[in-house]
Every structure is written in structure tokens, then in C-alpha cells.
Amino acid sequence: MLLESQNKNKYLYDPTVKNTQWCHPVLYHIIQLHHRGLDVDQWYGELNDDPIQIEGYGTASKPEIAYYYRKYRLLRENGFFSPPDSGHLLSGRLSPGQIKSSLANTRQATFEVVDYCNLECAYCAYGKFYNINAPRGDRKLNTGTAKTVLNYLLDLLNSPLNQSHHQVFYIGFYGGEPLLNFPFIREVVAYAHQLKPVHNHFRFNMTTNGLLLGKYMDFLVEHDFDLLISLDGDEYSNSYRVFKDGTPAYSEIIKNIDTLAAKYPSYFQTNVNFNAVIHNRNTVPGLHSYFKTRFGKIPSIGELNSSGVAAAMREEFLKTYANIGTTLFQAEDYSLIEKDMFLNLPNTRGMKSFLQQCSGFIFNDYNEVAAAGNKTEAGKPPKQTAQIPTGTCIPFSRKVFITVQGKILPCERIGQQYSLGMADEKKVDLDFEKIADTYNSYFDRLKKQCCSCANWEACLQCIFYLNMDHPQPRCSGLLNDEEFARYLSTQLSYLEKNPQTYFKVMKEVRLV
Ligand code: SF4
Ligand code: SF4
Structure with a gap:
């Protein structure tokens, strides 16, 4: 092209x-x-x-x-x-063994500790904007289930299938607001401490709204938790994060964060990060300046989820929604913000995918380097191995997520109807053959579209955002040659103007 x-x-x-x-x-x-x-x-x-x-x-x-x-x-x-023979190249299949091995090398098990919260943020994924398929309740995950899951994972982590030696294995706590069930966290942490991983070492992490930090910070510091605190900036910027009666939560959260920073300054510096949602009451420059000045931190910034918005709420959603790129490019001190927030910016994520998939200069391991240098007798590069269609991760390659009901998912960001197995106090029920069949049947339904898509090499689309309940799911990301050439041209034009980005991506981003 x-x-x-x-x-x-x-x-x-x-x-x-x-x-x-x-x-x-x-x-x-x-x-x-x-x-x-x-x-x-x-x-x-x-x-x-x-x-x-x-x-x-x-x-x-x-x-x-x-x-x-x-x-x-x-x-x-x-x-x-x-x-390119996309028919051949996209004919990859997942095998049960591959999925089991992926679980034995997974980096994280995250528990949905409770499915309720002490806040009622206006834009919550369980709130008024969305068609909700799993409404919030009053459920807690029981500790027996969590222990059974950890035992099951430990057997795999300690098995020869695990090749990720010396890698940190995170035990994560997620909600709702996880600190609403502190006894669960305390018991699971104590249990994990007496487990004996042979190849990995355990660490803990948690995503919290910060309201109960005042009560539990000593424990979190003692066990060296990595904390991700959700906060949308200063008082006005954070004003969608409210209690159930609508009163703003900012002052209580900030009091706890300030206490944590004053009482445990070095822990605060090394283990605490912030996660902000961008909307119509804040901006990227405002968030950058607030977190940098007040806490010496660079936040991660996410956008509101625009899928699953209820038709009746579309107008109000659009008023609330803001796009990271738009508010960033309008900033006067754009270069400084870009420098500081490099890894957290959408440009960088897009550039990372472009360089990984299209540049030909990134190799994940020495086998790939060797394969690129090899030629067949005809002088042609060897036939590439078939890959699975779409940009979906191999199940459990990033994490395993366990819901309050014991459903097992490949991450917390997809609908719970896509559960891949169940866990309870007695056993973990994961049928790798069935999981492989399910994924392969999804791929079969999409392969034709993907084969006609010029973006198939650089695709980042997760199948679970494509309404796989429909017999013929449609991908709106499908690109023809002209559209794909425009995408490549945009990435290359950006690199011509910002050549330092190329070196930064190659040096600082972990491309796996
Ligand atoms: S969103 Fe999809 S591709 Fe991303 S981690 Fe979850 S399951 Fe994998
Ligand atoms: S963008 Fe959509 S159609 Fe194109 S390869 Fe990805 S999943 Fe397939």
C-alpha cells in the first residue's frame, strides 16, 4: 500500500x-x-x-x-x-492448552469484593446513563471462594506451564467500593501471605474511591498495597462524584488523601496513583496541573464509556461526555503536558499499536527476530503463522477477574454474560475446551469481516464489545484500503512532527 x-x-x-x-x-x-x-x-x-x-x-x-x-x-x-493471504493468516484457533497455559502465566487475579458502593457518581457504569445488564445489588464475594481460586491458581503458577518466573503476581481488590468489606480483604491478604509461590511473588493492589482510606490506611501501608484512587480533580471537577443523597464527596476524600500523604509520605510517593474521568466539568490541562501541583502525581485519565448508553439518556450523556484529545490539543502548554503524561495519552496508545503492528521494527522475542531474517528457498519470507481474528486478548493473558457471584472473566471491563467459568468455596469450574470452543465460534462469526478489513494487522477491537449475543455481530471499526491508508498517514504525519515520540515509545513502552 x-x-x-x-x-x-x-x-x-x-x-x-x-x-x-x-x-x-x-x-x-x-x-x-x-x-x-x-x-x-x-x-x-x-x-x-x-x-x-x-x-x-x-x-x-x-x-x-x-x-x-x-x-x-x-x-x-x-x-x-x-x-496478504488474510484467509490463511486469520485462521488461527485457540486451543484448550493455550488457554490453560495463559492462566498459568497470568499476571493478576482481581476479586470483585462487593457489588455496591458508598457513592453514586452521576456517570457510573451502573447508573442512569446506561442500559444495565447486571444491576448493582448488595452482594459480597465470600472469602472461601477467593481462597479456592487462589489455591487453584497457585497450583498452575507452580506448575511447569508457568514460564513467567520472577514476575510479580498481583492480587487485586475491586468493587463497587472494596473497602466496604474490609474483613474480606484482611482475610484474603492473611491467606495469601502463607501461600508459597515458587516462581512469582505476590503483591496487592486496589482501586478505591478513597472515602474509607482514613479508617484502613495503616493496613494498606503495612501490606504495601498499590493504590489507585479515583478522583476527578478539584472540588468542581470532582462534583459528579457524590453521595447517594447528592452531596459532593470531595472534601471527605481529600481529607483522607491528605492524611495519607502526611502520615506515610514515602508510601504515598511510591504506591499511590490517581485515576480521573474526563467530562464537561474538567479538562486534561486542569487535571494535569491539579494532580501535579497538589500531589506531585501524573494521573491516568479515562473517558466515559460510550457503549450501552440508554436511548432516552443520549442527550444528557453527550452533554457530560468530553474527549481527551480535544481538551488536550486546546491546551496552551500542550508540549509540557504531553511530555509529562506521555504514557497516559491516547496518542501514545495509538502510536504504540501502530509501531507494534505496522512498523516492522518491533520484535517481542528472539524467535521473532530470527523468523524475520529467515527466508525460504524461493527467497521469500516464511509463511506467517496464522493468528486469531480481532484484537481480543488470549483469555487470562492479562488477568483473571472473579465477580461477587463467583463468575470468572478475562477482565472487569466486559459484560458478565461472557463469564467463562464459575468458582465457589469448593471448586473452580473452568472447562478449557469449552472456553476454546466459545472463542473459536466467536472468531468464526467475525472472520469474514476481518478478512475484508484493511486494519486486521493493527486491530485492537475486543470481541466482547461487539454484541456477540447477536448471530451476526457487526464491527463498526472495519476499514477499507482508503480508510486504512488515511489511518497510516495520520500516524506517520504525527511522527514526522514529533520524532521524539518514536524514540520514547520504543524506549519507554512495554510492547507486549
Ligand atoms: S477488554 Fe477484551 S481484550 Fe481487553 S483485557 Fe478485557 S477481554 Fe481482553
Ligand atoms: S476492526 Fe473489526 S473488522 Fe477490522 S479486523 Fe478488527 S474486528 Fe475485524
């Missing part, structure tokens, strides 16, 4: 070789001829010694043409310009 950046620089992206490179106008011209179906060897053979005119470049001499013709041949001999 040939494309131009906003500065009119020319590039070649080849999906088969998975490589993007800057392209001299003469080479670009030759590849254009190839794409138009011309026999380039015959065209070159019939050229006389006269220079030729190339649009957007000027006159190219015969030696210049000869040089770029040789380059074109070199690329062709190394597998460029062969149409």
Missing part, C-alpha cells in the same frame, strides 16, 4: 512483510507501476537512456531509475508486494 503524509512524504506499507518505510519518489513511481499491473521488468528493459518525468519529483536520470529499479527488485525478492 502506498501513501503520503500531510507533508507529502511518500511511504510504502506492506501488510505481508509487516513493514512501513519511507519511499523515494522514483521508487514510489516504480511501485505505482507495479500496482497498476504493469510488468516492471519489461518496462525497465524497454527504457532508453533518456531521463523521465516523475510527478511531484521532476526529472529522473537513467542511473537514478536503475538504482531504484534494483531496490524495487530487492523488495520484491524479499516478499514485498505479494497480496
Whole structure:
């Protein structure tokens, strides 16, 4: 695929070789001829010694043409310009063994401690804006179930299937508001301390609204918890985070955070982070300045979830919704904010995916490096291994999430109707064969769309956001060649203006 950046620089992206490179106008011209179906060897053979005119470049001499013709041949001999066989490449299947192994190497088990909260934030995923398929209740996860899950995971973590030696394994507490069931947390932490992981070591983390921190901070510090506190900025910015009677929660939360920072300054510095939601009462520059000045922290910023909004609430939702990019690009001190918030910005996430999937310069391990250098006897790169369609993670590769009802999910961000198994006090019921069949049947239903999508290599779409309950789910992210070329051009134009971003992404972002 040939494309131009906003500065009119020319590039070649080849999906088969998975490589993007800057392209001299003469080479670009030759590849254009190839794409138009011309026999380039015959065209070159019939050229006389006269220079030729190339649009957007000027006159190219015969030696210049000869040089770029040789380059074109070199690329062709190394597998460029062969149409990608997306039918083959997207025919990957998940196997039960792969899923079991993924669980044995997972990085985190997160428990939904309770499904209720002491706040009633206006934009809560369980609140007025959304069609809710699992309404909040008054349920707690029992400690017996959590212990059974930990025993089950420990057997896998200690087994030969675990290759992630020396990796931290997080035991996470999530809600609702997890501190509303502190006895559960205390008991699970005590239980985890007496388990004996052979290859990993355990740490604890928690996402909290901060209201009960005053009561439980000594315990959290003693057990070295990593804390993520949800706070949307100063008093006005945080005014959607309210108690059930509608009164603002800001002053109580901030009192607790200030006490934590004063009582345990080094813990606060190393273990505490903030998570803010952007909406119409705050801005990215405002959040950046508030957290940096008041706490010396750079927050993570997320947007309101725009899927599952009830039709009747659409208008009010749109008034509340704000986009990170828009408020960021309007900032006067954009460069400073970008520098500080680098890893937390949508640009960086998009750039990370682009460089990983399309640049051809990122290898996850030495096997990939070796495979890229190998050639078959015909001089072509070896046939790529088939991959699964969509950008969905291999189940449990990132975490395992256990709901208050004992449902087992690959993360907390997807609907609970997609539960992959159950746990209770007596056993964990995970049928890896059934999970593989379920995922493979989802992939079968999407494969046709994905094969016709130019974005299939760089796809980040999770299947669980695609209404998989429907017999023929549709993906609105499907891109044709023209749309995909626009996407590539946007990424390359951004890198031309901000070359430091390339080096930062390559150095600082963990690309796995
Ligand atoms: S949202 Fe989808 S792709 Fe992302 S972690 Fe959850 S299941 Fe995996
Ligand atoms: S964007 Fe949608 S259609 Fe395209 S590859 Fe991803 S899941 Fe398939």
C-alpha cells in the first residue's frame, strides 16, 4: 500500500512483510507501476537512456531509475508486494492448552469484593446513563471462594506451564467500593501471605474511591498495597462524584488523601496513583496541573464509556461526555503536558499499536527476530503463522477477574454474560475446551469481516464489545484500503512532527 503524509512524504506499507518505510519518489513511481499491473521488468528493459518525468519529483536520470529499479527488485525478492493471504493468516484457533497455559502465566487475579458502593457518581457504569445488564445489588464475594481460586491458581503458577518466573503476581481488590468489606480483604491478604509461590511473588493492589482510606490506611501501608484512587480533580471537577443523597464527596476524600500523604509520605510517593474521568466539568490541562501541583502525581485519565448508553439518556450523556484529545490539543502548554503524561495519552496508545503492528521494527522475542531474517528457498519470507481474528486478548493473558457471584472473566471491563467459568468455596469450574470452543465460534462469526478489513494487522477491537449475543455481530471499526491508508498517514504525519515520540515509545513502552 502506498501513501503520503500531510507533508507529502511518500511511504510504502506492506501488510505481508509487516513493514512501513519511507519511499523515494522514483521508487514510489516504480511501485505505482507495479500496482497498476504493469510488468516492471519489461518496462525497465524497454527504457532508453533518456531521463523521465516523475510527478511531484521532476526529472529522473537513467542511473537514478536503475538504482531504484534494483531496490524495487530487492523488495520484491524479499516478499514485498505479494497480496496478504488474510484467509490463511486469520485462521488461527485457540486451543484448550493455550488457554490453560495463559492462566498459568497470568499476571493478576482481581476479586470483585462487593457489588455496591458508598457513592453514586452521576456517570457510573451502573447508573442512569446506561442500559444495565447486571444491576448493582448488595452482594459480597465470600472469602472461601477467593481462597479456592487462589489455591487453584497457585497450583498452575507452580506448575511447569508457568514460564513467567520472577514476575510479580498481583492480587487485586475491586468493587463497587472494596473497602466496604474490609474483613474480606484482611482475610484474603492473611491467606495469601502463607501461600508459597515458587516462581512469582505476590503483591496487592486496589482501586478505591478513597472515602474509607482514613479508617484502613495503616493496613494498606503495612501490606504495601498499590493504590489507585479515583478522583476527578478539584472540588468542581470532582462534583459528579457524590453521595447517594447528592452531596459532593470531595472534601471527605481529600481529607483522607491528605492524611495519607502526611502520615506515610514515602508510601504515598511510591504506591499511590490517581485515576480521573474526563467530562464537561474538567479538562486534561486542569487535571494535569491539579494532580501535579497538589500531589506531585501524573494521573491516568479515562473517558466515559460510550457503549450501552440508554436511548432516552443520549442527550444528557453527550452533554457530560468530553474527549481527551480535544481538551488536550486546546491546551496552551500542550508540549509540557504531553511530555509529562506521555504514557497516559491516547496518542501514545495509538502510536504504540501502530509501531507494534505496522512498523516492522518491533520484535517481542528472539524467535521473532530470527523468523524475520529467515527466508525460504524461493527467497521469500516464511509463511506467517496464522493468528486469531480481532484484537481480543488470549483469555487470562492479562488477568483473571472473579465477580461477587463467583463468575470468572478475562477482565472487569466486559459484560458478565461472557463469564467463562464459575468458582465457589469448593471448586473452580473452568472447562478449557469449552472456553476454546466459545472463542473459536466467536472468531468464526467475525472472520469474514476481518478478512475484508484493511486494519486486521493493527486491530485492537475486543470481541466482547461487539454484541456477540447477536448471530451476526457487526464491527463498526472495519476499514477499507482508503480508510486504512488515511489511518497510516495520520500516524506517520504525527511522527514526522514529533520524532521524539518514536524514540520514547520504543524506549519507554512495554510492547507486549
Ligand atoms: S477488554 Fe477484551 S481484550 Fe481487553 S483485557 Fe478485557 S477481554 Fe481482553
Ligand atoms: S476492526 Fe473489526 S473488522 Fe477490522 S479486523 Fe478488527 S474486528 Fe475485524
